[in-house]
Amino acid sequence: MIxxxxxxxxxxxRRRALGVLGAGQLARMTIEAASTLGVPVVLLAxxxxxxxxxxxSKVLLGAPSDAGQLWALAARCDVITFxxxxxxxxxxxxxxxxxxxxxxxxxxxxxxVDKAHMRATLDTIGVPSVPHAVLDPRGxxxxxxxxxxxxxxxxxPLVVKASRGGYDGKGxxxxxxxxxxxxxxxxxxxxxxxxxVEAFVRIDFELSALVVRRAGETLAWPVVETSQVDxxxxxxxxPGRVQPPxxxxxxxxxxxxxxxxxxxxxxxxxMFSCGGALAVNEVALRPHNTGHWTIEGAVTSQFENHIRAxxxxxxxxxxxxxxxxxxxxxxGAADGSDPMHALEGALAVPGAHVHLxxxxxxxxxxxxxxxxxxxDPADVRNRAWQAARELGTSVPTQLLRPAGxx
Amino acid sequence: MIxxxxxxxxxxxRRRALGVLGAGQLARMTIEAASTLGVPVVLLAxxxxxxxxxxxSKVLLGAPSDAGQLWALAARCDVITFxxxxxxxxxxxxxxxxxxxxxxxxxxxxxxVDKAHMRATLDTIGVPSVPHAVLDPRGxxxxxxxxxxxxxxxxxPLVVKASRGGYDGKGxxxxxxxxxxxxxxxxxxxxxxxxxVEAFVRIDFELSALVVRRAGETLAWPVVETSQVDxxxxxxxxPGRVQPPxxxxxxxxxxxxxxxxxxxxxxxxxMFSCGGALAVNEVALRPHNTGHWTIEGAVTSQFENHIRAxxxxxxxxxxxxxxxxxxxxxxGAADGSDPMHALEGALAVPGAHVHLxxxxxxxxxxxxxxxxxxxDPADVRNRAWQAARELGTSVPTQLLRPAGxx
Numbered sequence: 050m051i052x053x054x055x056x057x058x059x060x061x062x063r064r065r066a067l068g069v070l071g072a073g074q075l076a077r078m079t080i081e082a083a084s085t086l087g088v089p090v091v092l093l094a095x096x097x098x099x100x101x102x103x104x105x106s107k108v109l110l111g112a113p114s115d116a117g118q119l120w121a122l123a124a125r126c127d128v129i130t131f132x133x134x135x136x137x138x139x140x141x142x143x144x145x146x147x148x149x150x151x152x153x154x155x156x157x158x159x160x161x162v163d164k165a166h167m168r169a170t171l172d173t174i175g176v177p178s179v180p181h182a183v184l185d186p187r188g189x190x191x192x193x194x195x196x197x198x199x200x201x202x203x204x205x206p207l208v209v210k211a212s213r214g215g216y217d218g219k220g221x222x223x224x225x226x227x228x229x230x231x232x233x234x235x236x237x238x239x240x241x242x243x244x245x246v247e248a249f250v251r252i253d254f255e256l257s258a259l260v261v262r263r264a265g266e267t268l269a270w271p272v273v274e275t276s277q278v279d280x281x282x283x284x285x286x287x288p289g290r291v292q293p294p295x296x297x298x299x300x301x302x303x304x305x306x307x308x309x310x311x312x313x314x315x316x317x318x319x320m321f322s323c324g325g326a327l328a329v330n331e332v333a334l335r336p337h338n339t340g341h342w343t344i345e346g347a348v349t350s351q352f353e354n355h356i357r358a359x360x361x362x363x364x365x366x367x368x369x370x371x372x373x374x375x376x377x378x379x380x381g382a383a384d385g386s387d388p389m390h391a392l393e394g395a396l397a398v399p400g401a402h403v404h405l406x407x408x409x410x411x412x413x414x415x416x417x418x419x420x421x422x423x424x425d426p427a428d429v430r431n432r433a434w435q436a437a438r439e440l441g442t443s444v445p446t447q448l449l450r451p452a453g454x455x
Numbered sequence: 456m457i458x459x460x461x462x463x464x465x466x467x468x469r470r471r472a473l474g475v476l477g478a479g480q481l482a483r484m485t486i487e488a489a490s491t492l493g494v495p496v497v498l499l500a501x502x503x504x505x506x507x508x509x510x511x512s513k514v515l516l517g518a519p520s521d522a523g524q525l526w527a528l529a530a531r532c533d534v535i536t537f538x539x540x541x542x543x544x545x546x547x548x549x550x551x552x553x554x555x556x557x558x559x560x561x562x563x564x565x566x567x568v569d570k571a572h573m574r575a576t577l578d579t580i581g582v583p584s585v586p587h588a589v590l591d592p593r594g595x596x597x598x599x600x601x602x603x604x605x606x607x608x609x610x611x612p613l614v615v616k617a618s619r620g621g622y623d624g625k626g627x628x629x630x631x632x633x634x635x636x637x638x639x640x641x642x643x644x645x646x647x648x649x650x651x652v653e654a655f656v657r658i659d660f661e662l663s664a665l666v667v668r669r670a671g672e673t674l675a676w677p678v679v680e681t682s683q684v685d686x687x688x689x690x691x692x693x694p695g696r697v698q699p700p701x702x703x704x705x706x707x708x709x710x711x712x713x714x715x716x717x718x719x720x721x722x723x724x725x726m727f728s729c730g731g732a733l734a735v736n737e738v739a740l741r742p743h744n745t746g747h748w749t750i751e752g753a754v755t756s757q758f759e760n761h762i763r764a765x766x767x768x769x770x771x772x773x774x775x776x777x778x779x780x781x782x783x784x785x786x787g788a789a790d791g792s793d794p795m796h797a798l799e800g801a802l803a804v805p806g807a808h809v810h811l812x813x814x815x816x817x818x819x820x821x822x823x824x825x826x827x828x829x830x831d832p833a834d835v836r837n838r839a840w841q842a843a844r845e846l847g848t849s850v851p852t853q854l855l856r857p858a859g860x861x
Contacts, residue, residue: 065798077490080490080510081487081490081491084483084486084487084509084510084813085484085487085750085808085809085811086798086809086810086811087794087795087810087811087812087813087823088795089509089813102512103490103495103512103513104486104490104510104511104512105509105510105511105512106508106509106510106511106512106514107509108512344491348806348828357802360798362798362799363799363802363803365802365806366805366806370776388493389471389493389494392471392492392766392768393768393769396763396768396769396771397769399772400754400772402491403491403492404491404492404493405491405492405493406493407490407493407495
C-alpha cells in the first residue's frame with residue numbers, strides 16, 4: 050500500500066530487509082520479532098489472506114515455486130528465509146548459485162524437506178534415529194516385499210511415511226499388518242510420492258531440542274516435553290518430564306546435527322525417549338511449533354534468534370525466564386466458531402499469553418496458542434489449558450493424566 | 456496492499472479491529488502486541504514513512520484533523536485510540552456523539568491535551584501538583600502582571616508553559632527573571648498559544664506511575680524512576696530510587712486520577728519527588744515512553760493492556776518479570792548514522808532487548824530504546840547503556856552518578 054512494487058522513491062541507504070517465503074503464523078511471529086529490531090519483512094504469500102499478510106506493508110503474491118516472484122523477493126531483501134518446507138530445492142539452488150543469501154541454506158534445508166535424506170544424514174554423523182528403510186518402487190520385489198522384509202526384523206505395527214510431500218493431506222500412516230500396508234502403498238504409488246518405512250517405537254514420551262546457529266555460534270534452549278495426538282502437537286512443557294541428564298544429551302544431539310549440516314537459523318530436533326534412550330524422529334529447519342514457548346518463556350525467542358542468525362547478528366541468550374512454562378495449541382472448534390470472539394474468557398485466565406494468528410476459523414485448524422510461565426508445573430499447565438478451552442480447544446483424553454503428576 | 460480500501464470482498468463475520476490515530480513508534484509497538492492477539496490494526500498515518508506503517512497492511516493517509524479520513528477510519532474498525540495528543544478534541548466529540556467508540560474517551564483525553572485543564576482537574580480531586588496559575592491575556596494587568604504576582608509568592612526562577620500546543624517546537628520555557636519571562640510572553644502572544652506559569656520545583660528525582668483502566672478494573676505497574684535531560688526522557692529504572700512507601704503513594708495517586716476521569720486504556724502520571732512529597736507534573740492518556748520497560752519487564756506490557764482495555768477485554772497482570780529493569784532511549788547520533796547499521800555491537804550485549812522503530816535517522820531524533828532485566832540494578836543499567844552507546848547514543852553527563860549507587 051505504501052511501498053511501490055517497483056522500488057521507486059527517494060534514494061536513501063537501504064535498511065536490512067528480510068524476505069520470507071510463505072506467510073503463515075511462523076512468518077507472522079517472525080514479523081512481530083523483526084518489528085522490534087526495526088527490520089522490515091517482505092513476504093512471498095500464496096494467498097492474500099495468509100496469516101502474516103496483515104502485519105506488513107510489503108507482500109508479493111505468488112506460489113513458493115514462482116521463479117519470477119522469487120526473483121522479485123530477492124531483489125527487495127538481503128536474506129531469504131522460510132515459513133515452511135514446501136519449496137523447490139532445485140530452483141532455490143539456482144538462486145543460491147546466483148549469490149542470493151538463502152538461509153538456512155539449500156543443503157541444510159534438504160534435511161527438512163526430505164526425510165530419507167534426513168535419516169541418511171543422521172546415520173552418517175552417528176546420531177540415533179528410529180529404525181527405518183527407504184522403499185524403492187524399482188527395487189528387489191517391489192515396495193511390498195521390502196515392507197515385508199522390514200517387518201520380519203522389526204515386527205508389526207510399522208509406520209509408512211512419505212519421505213517428501215504426501216498425498217490427501219497426509220504423510221504418515223501407521224499400519225498394523227501387510228494388508229493395511231498394501232493399501233497405503235497402492236495409494237502412494239498412484240500419487241508418485243516417495244515412501245519409507247519405520248519401526249513402530251514404544252515411546253515413554255516425546256521431546257524437542259531447539260537450537261540456533263550462525264557461523265561460529267550455536268546455542269540451545271532448554272529441552273521441552275511435547276505431546277502429540279494423532280500426529281499433531283497439542284502441548285509443550287518446559288521442562289516437563291525431561292530430566293537434566295536427558296536434556297543435556299538431547300541438546301548435544303541437536304547441536305551436533307546443527308553443526309554437521311552447517312545450518313544458519315533455528316532448528317528443532319524432535320526425539321523419542323524410549324527406556325532412557327533417545328531417537329531422533331523429525332528435524333525442522335526453521336522456528337517450530339515446539340518453540341513458541343520461547344516468546345515469553347526465554348530471554349530471546351526463537352523468532353528473534355532466527356532473525357539474528359539469518360542476518361548474521363550476535364545471538365541472544367536462550368535462558369528461560371521462569372522455571373516452568375506450558376504452551377497449549379489452539380485449534381478450530383467443531384462448530385467453526387472463531388476464538389477471536391472468545392478472547393474475553395481466555396484473557397481472564399491469570400498470566401495467560403494468548404496468541405491468535407489471524408487465520409479464518411475452521412474445525413481442527415491450528416489458529417493460535419497459549420503460553421503460561423510460572424513456578425509450579427501443574428499450575429502453569431492447568432492455566433494454559435484453561436485459556437485454550439475458553440478459546441474452544443478441548444483437552445484430548447490422551448492428555449488427561451493421573452492426578453499427582455503434571 | 457491486500458485489503459481493498461472500499462472494504463469489498465467476500466462477506467464474513469468481521470474480527471475486532473483497532474483504529475489508531477497516528478502512526479509513530481507507539482502505534483508500531485501497539486501493532487506488535489495486537490498481532491499476538493490476532494487483532495488487526497488500521498492506521499491513520501500523516502506520512503507514508505511513519506514508523507508503524509511498515510507493520511500493517513491497513514493504512515489510511517491523512518492528518519489527524521482530516522474529518523473525511525477519520526470517518527473512513529471509524530468505518531473500518533471497532534474502536535479508535537491514539538498514538539499522540541495532537542488531536543482536535545472538538546472534532547472527536549462529534550465522532551463520539553455519533554456513536555464512534557473513541558478510547559480513552561474525549562473527556563479523559565482533554566487531560567493530556569490541555570495542561571490547564573489537567574491541573575484544574577487535579578486540584579478538584581485533591582491530587583498535589585506543582586504550584587501553578589493560568590495566564591489570561593485579557594485578565595487584570597495582562598499576563599506580565601500575572602507572572603509578576605506569581606513570582607512574588609513563588610520566587611524566581613519560574614517555568615512558563617504552553618497549556619495547549621506550543622510554538623517553535625517548544626512548550627516549556629524556564630525563565631530566571633521578568634525580562635526573560637516578557638520575551639516568552641511576547642513570542643507566545645504573537646502565536647496565540649495559551650500559557651500558564653509554574654513554580655520551579657527543586658526535585659530529588661522524577662518518577663512515573665503507569666496504570667491501565669477499563670470500567671470496573673484498574674491496575675498499576677510498579678513505579679519507575681525516570682531521568683530527563685533537557686526535557687527529554689533518557690532512562691527509566693524499575694524501581695530505581697522509588698522506595699515501596701513512595702511507590703504505593705504514587706500508584707494510589709495515579710489510580711485516583713484514572714478513576715476520577717474515567718479513563719479507558721493506559722495512563723502515565725509523571726511526578727516529582729521533593730523532600731519525600733509527590734507532585735504531579737504531567738499526565739499522558741496513552742502508552743508512554745516511561746512504560747516501554749513493561750514489554751519485557753512485566754508479565755503484560757502497557758501495549759497489550761492498552762489494547763485489552765480499549766477493546767473492553769480483561770486486563771493482564773502488571774507484575775514485573777524481574778526485580779530490576781533498565782530502559783535507555785536511543786537517539787540519532789550527531790553524525791546522522793543509522794543505529795540499524797550498529798545492531799551487531801548492541802546485540803552482542805548480554806540480555807539487551809533492542810527496539811528500533813524503523814524511523815529515518817536524524818541527529819537527536821528518538822529512534823529506539825534498549826531494555827535489560829535482571830537482579831542487580833547497577834548491572835542492568837550498565838548493560839542497557841552499553842547497548843545504547845553501541846547504537847550511537849552518548850551518556851549525558853547529568854546521568855553520570857557517583858560510584859557506589861546505581
